[in-house]
Amino acid sequence: MKKFLVLLLCLSFSPAFALPLSPESRQEVRQINAFLKAVYAQRANDPAAFALLEQALKRSPDSAYIKRLLVAQALADGKPELAKPYDDFVPADTTDPEDWTVYGAYQWKLGQVDEAEKAYEKALALAPENAQVLYQYASLLSSLGSMQAASKLLELAEKYPALAADIYTTAGNIYGRSKQYQQALAYYDKALAVSPKDPAAMLGRAEVYEKTSQYFLMLHELEELEKIGYGSAATYSRMGSVFLLVKDLPKAEAYFLKAKADDNGDVPTSYFLALLAEQKGDYARAASYVRDAADYNENASKWIQVSFYLQRLNQPQESLNTLAQAYQKFPGNVEVGYFYGVALNDNAQYKKAARVLAQVLSSNPSYAEARLQYAYALDGLKKYKLLEEQLEMLVGENPQNAAALNLYAYSLAERGVRLDEASAYAARALAVSPQDASFMDTMAWIYFKQNKLDQARDLLAPIDGETMAANAEIAYHYGAVLAALGQTDEAKKYLEMARSEIKAADKLYKRIK
Structure with a gap:
């Protein structure tokens, strides 16, 4: 040519x-x-x-x-x-090592490992100093993970001392995958004896220490890697998780922040930093860490997590908006649908909540929590027949479903119908959770509707002021009971707590003032 x-x-x-x-x-x-x-x-x-x-x-x-x-x-x-x-x-009499190298790679890709081994051995026989051929052959042996492969690798280490460190590390990896940790450490040590700063061998040794719960030795190894410039998001994140394990939270956070600086979207790092921020009550930072994760746009549960943090930050509208976006982004995701329905109920968007929750139930009819939320939405829409059908299903499946029993009782009390039946449901709910303030409030409201004012007062009086302040409905009911008993000064104190949220409380407050 x-x-x-x-x-x-x-x-x-x-x-x-x-x-x-x-x-x-x-x-x-x-x-x-x-x-x-x-x-x-x-x-x-x-x-x-x-x-x-x-x-x-x-x-x-x-x-x-x-x-x-x-x-x-x-x-x-x-x-x-x-x-x-x-x-x-490949001609049968070829003396070109590249022919056998390419053929070996081809056979390996086809899964013909024996043929690939033979081809690489022929290539090495023709070009014993060819580092590329040796590397590919060692990689093939490493992928096999067998003790026979490890034995062949050790023979190669004797023949090719320049590559001994890499070969010993590969042998260590094989033993490590087989959970023969002492042998793995022995070969990592051999690699480091040949090349004292070999990062692959140091990392291998750190992994063995981690798997054998020798965490301080693992940290020492990773710190040595960091000193020679081989720190990375993966190693920093692992160090952070170990410091978490030994309850050294400041060091854990410091290493997670190093990991984040190296790779802003590292998924484990984002998770642990969010967890640490949540423990401190720093929900804004926790939400930021979750959003920074590389898998945020593909992980529905992380959108739910962010909405939770926004709720804790007293940002209900932002929380609802996050769930609305997630509902569009992850169509058919059951958990997103459920939490979106809950948030819509909390926002009094009962029509939309009912539609979303009905969709969840269409594919997951046994999802009791979703059915209960659907019932709340139906109550808000005043669709009482359908509401009672849902509650009958819930109570039929679980006679001790206290939340369903309480909703049934409260709905009847609010409507002023079948109060004896409502009282029976409320009693059953209280039997399951006798200290639940909302269940006590339901029974007290039934007593109020039955004009059993002393009994209503006796049920509500023990509820602490903090609970009253956090729950406008309970405060309103207690104020209404006290007003009906003629204790107007005391009643005004509780109605004051509720009047900004409940129109009936404001109306009663103005009337008795």
């Missing part, structure tokens, strides 16, 4: 190509041009390289070299199946 390139060069310096090319020469020139075009495309990582190599092969169908390039390109493109028509490129 070289002689034709020389011919072309000579012709290029001839004026007007004075000597005409013969048909055979023209054919050879076309072959060379097609080949060069394909090779340049291959070197430039051009997606058209494989097709150009096929065109070149059509002009030189007997070229084993072009076939080898085609196999190598198919592997590079991640399409080993395209190499099948060309996998006969």
Whole structure:
């Protein structure tokens, strides 16, 4: 082939190509041009390289070299199946180690490990100092993870001392995956004896210490890695998690912040930083950490987590908006649908809540919490027949469902109907949770509706002031009971707590004032 390139060069310096090319020469020139075009495309990582190599092969169908390039390109493109028509490129008597290296890689990709091993061994026999071939062979052995593979690796370490550290580390990895931790440590130590600052061996040793719960040794190893400049988000995050484990929260946070500085979206780091911020009550920072996680836009539970933090920050509208966006972003996600329905109920958007929760129940009819929230929405919409059907289902499935019993009792009391039945439901709820202030309030409100004022007062009086202040409805009910008993001064104190949220409380407050 070289002689034709020389011919072309000579012709290029001839004026007007004075000597005409013969048909055979023209054919050879076309072959060379097609080949060069394909090779340049291959070197430039051009997606058209494989097709150009096929065109070149059509002009030189007997070229084993072009076939080898085609196999190598198919592997590079991640399409080993395209190499099948060309996998006969290795002559039986070849002395070219590259032939066997490419063939070994091809067989490995097909899962023909024995054939791949044979090919790499032939390549090494032909080129014993070829580091690339040795590296690929060692990688193949490492992937096998067997003790036989480890034995072969150790033979290679003896033959090729320049690569001994890498080979010992690979052997250590094999033993580590097999949970033979003492042998793994022995080979990591061998690697470090050859190359004292080998980061792969140091990391391997740290992993063994972690798996054997030798956390302080693990931290020491990772700190040594950090000193020689091999700190990373992954190692910092692992260090942070170990410091969490030993309850050294300041150091844990410091290393998680290092991990975040190295990789802002590192998922474990974001999780732990949010957890630490939550423990401090810093919900704004916790929400920020969760949003920064690389998987935030693909992880529905993290949107729910952010909405929880916003709720704790007393930002109910922002919390609701986050869930609304999540509901659009993750259609069909049951947990998002449930929490969105809860938030809509809290926002008194009962019609939308009922629609969302009905959708959740259509695919998950046994989701009791979603059915209870659906019942709350129906109560808000005054769809009492459908409400009672849902509550009957809940109580039928679980006669001790205190929340469903309480809602049933309260709905009847609010409507002023079937008060004896309401009293029975309220009593059953209280039997399950006798100290629940909301259940006590329901029973007291039933007593109020039955004009059993002393009993109502006796139930509400023990509820502490903090609970009253946090729950306008209970405060209103207690104020109404006291007002009915003629204790107007005391009643005004509780009605004052409720009047900004409950119109009936404001109206009663003004009337008795």
